[in-house]
Amino acid sequence: MTMTLVRRPGLARLRATDRGPLYLASAGFVGLVVAVALLAPWIAPHDPNTVELGNALAAPSGDHLLGVDAAGRDTLSRLVVGARTSLLGPLGVVVFSTLAGGAVGVVAGWRGGWLDSLLSRTTELTLAFPGLLLAILFTSVYGEGLLAPVVALSIAYLPYVARLARSLVLAERERPYVAAYRVQGHSGTDVCLRHVVPNIAPVVLAQCTVNFGYALIDLAGLSFLGLGVPALTPDWGRMVFDGKSAIQSGYPLSAIVPCLVIILTVVAFNVVGEHWADKVAGRNR
Amino acid sequence: MPEPLLEVRGLCRTFGDVRAVDDVTFTLPDGGSLGIVGESGSGKTTTARIVVGLDRADAGHVRVRGQDRTTQPRGRAERLARARQIQMVFQDPYLSLDPRTSVEAVLRETLELHRPGTDPAPRIRELLDQVGLGTRAADALPRELSGGQRQRVAIARALAVEPAVLVLDEAVAALDVSVQAQILNLLADIRDATGVGYLFITHDLGVVRCVTDDVIVMRRGRIVESGRTADVLALPNHAYTRLLMDSVPRPGWDPHAIGAARRALRNDDTPA
Known part of the structure; x- marks a missing residue:
């Protein structure tokens, strides 16, 4: 059987680093963070909310590997348990914004005409509104909790996904295979749902992974401002907020560790997402 | 007089100021094979797209066995009936198949749409056999096939619903010459076996x-010459047909003379 190989020379350098150390490390880190979040209650060495005031701001020791924060809580345990809220929030944002944004973008791109104008202009209206501001507005109206900022950020991220999906559908619908299915008598909706959507899905999903990183940092930022996650819930952004007074007293560890974890996680998700996006974009068609 | 298989009358289509198709009329008899030739931009592909229903005509009509198919189909039944009238094989077999769909799945989708409730497996084997693809190719994705094999899949897909007319839009242009010959032979065999009419768009x-x-x-966009293929190619009447024939590279071929002839032809058109 003859194989056809189509290579894009411009991507050759990227391809050489196809399974480069950076990607492997990032993928490993993402896997680790997810595993920690899933297994948190079993692997956390201490109760994240147990207060040992006598031990406050203790340096790392055998009992407290990453030290203790100003309120006397074990930093490692808060980090491990905090992975749950810190990942759950962005997950909600990504799932909702992808489903809703994808649906809007696909309908707009596929149907075109006035519906496209209506949907595209409506979603772009939200672009005029900064996502964080929207989230602050939502939390101030609906009070504390993860749901309000997640919904707000989902709405803020929706237009980006919608735009991407729309442009992909616009390119995909001009492909001759779509015309071929129409000639075969398949209805437009059928062709769109069974062929166009699965063909654009990998690109949208790769973009979602990148969005996950951004959502994580936005939500951590909100927690740092004291919005969203309730005060006692372990959360990475909240930990940075709680630890900032300790920095002033010369004990930066309880704030720096969650900062580092946030940054590493965001970078890891971005690297993995970009890698997948490159991969599906350079895919042989 | 019986209805011709395919009848196209007074077809017109303009894009902005360009008259892509201008009063095109032709008929295709039962089991016949009609070629539409012309250079790029002559309106032959637009004609084909209107005939299969991918584009609409500004004026004129397309009839298959007397049934008009110029208007938008109303409802699913009419859409399927029209698909069974005319099928199409596209120019580029690399693009006309969904990259995610295997050969077998392509055929099954079409068969399940047009013949719900019947087991598609025997017909799939029959179709693959008809286009000279083994059942081993059935599980292959398009990217695992060569251009010629892909075009065979596209032909099998078009034949699946047993259309009355098959429109072939530059169906061999993207293939290399030896594969072209195989596909052309295959098409000739299929016409002998099924009696399907061909509308062959080519340059x-x-x-x-x-x-x-x-x-x-x-x-x-206009028809400048028509007739039996042998007669037209032996004794072309129109200067443009002669130009097209002279443009084919061969020993003693003179591109400059062709350029000059093309300019002369263009000057002739300029309205006085």
């Missing part, structure tokens, strides 16, 4: 000579 006069009974020559 390649060699292809026209091989597989068509009649030919029309299009230029700037």
Whole structure:
């Protein structure tokens, strides 16, 4: 059987680093963070909310590997348990914004005409509104909790996904295979749902992974401002907020560790997402 | 007089100021094979797209066995009935198949749409056999197939619903010459076996000579010459047909003379 190989020379350098150390490390880190979040209650060495005031701001020791924060809580345990809220929030944002944004973008791109104008202009209206501001507005109206900022950020991220999906559908619908299915008598909706959507899905999903990183940092930022996650819930952004007074007293560890974890996680998700996006974009068609 | 298989009357289509198709009329008899030749931009592909229903005509009509198919189909039944009238094989077999769909799945989708409730497996084997693909190719994805194999899949897909007319839009243009010959032979065999009518859109006069009974020559959306293929190619009446024939590279071929002839032809058109 003859194989056809189509290579894009411009991507050759990227391809050489196809399974480069950076990607492997990032993928490993993402896997680790997810595993920690899933297994948190079993692997956390201490109760994240147990207060040992006598031990406050203790340096790392055998009992407290990453030290203790100003309120006397074990930093490692808060980090491990905090992975749950810190990942759950962005997950909600990504799932909702992808489903809703994808649906809007696909309908707009596929149907075109006035519906496209209506949907595209409506979603772009939200672009005029900064996502964080929207989230602050939502939390101030609906009070504390993860749901309000997640919904707000989902709405803020929706237009980006919608735009991407729309442009992909616009390119995909001009492909001759779509015309071929129409000639075969398949209805437009059928062709769109069974062929166009699965063909654009990998690109949208790769973009979602990148969005996950951004959502994580936005939500951590909100927690740092004291919005969203309730005060006692372990959360990475909240930990940075709680630890900032300790920095002033010369004990930066309880704030720096969650900062580092946030940054590493965001970078890891971005690297993995970009890698997948490159991969599906350079895919042989 | 019986209804012709395919009848196209007074077809017009403009894009902005450009008259892509201008009063095109032709008929295709039962089991016939009609070639439409012309250079890029002559309106032959637009004609084909209107005939299959991918584009609409500004004026004129397309009839298959007397049934008009110029208007938008109403409802699912009419859409399927029209699909069974005319099928199409596209130019580029690399693009006309969904990259995610295996050969077998492509055929099954179409068969399940048009013949719900019947087991598609025997018909899939029959179709693969008819286009000279083994059942081993059935599980392959398009990217695992060569251009010729892909075009065979596209032909099998078009034949699946047993159409009355098959429109072939530059169906061999993207293939290399030896594969072209195989596909053209295959198409000739299929016509003998099924009696399907061919509408062959091409710029390649060699292809026209091989597989068509009649030919029309299009230029700037208009038909400039038509007749039996053998007669037109032996004694072209219109300067443009002669130009097209002279443009085929061969020993003693003079591109400059062709350029000059093309300019002379263009000057002739300029309204006085």
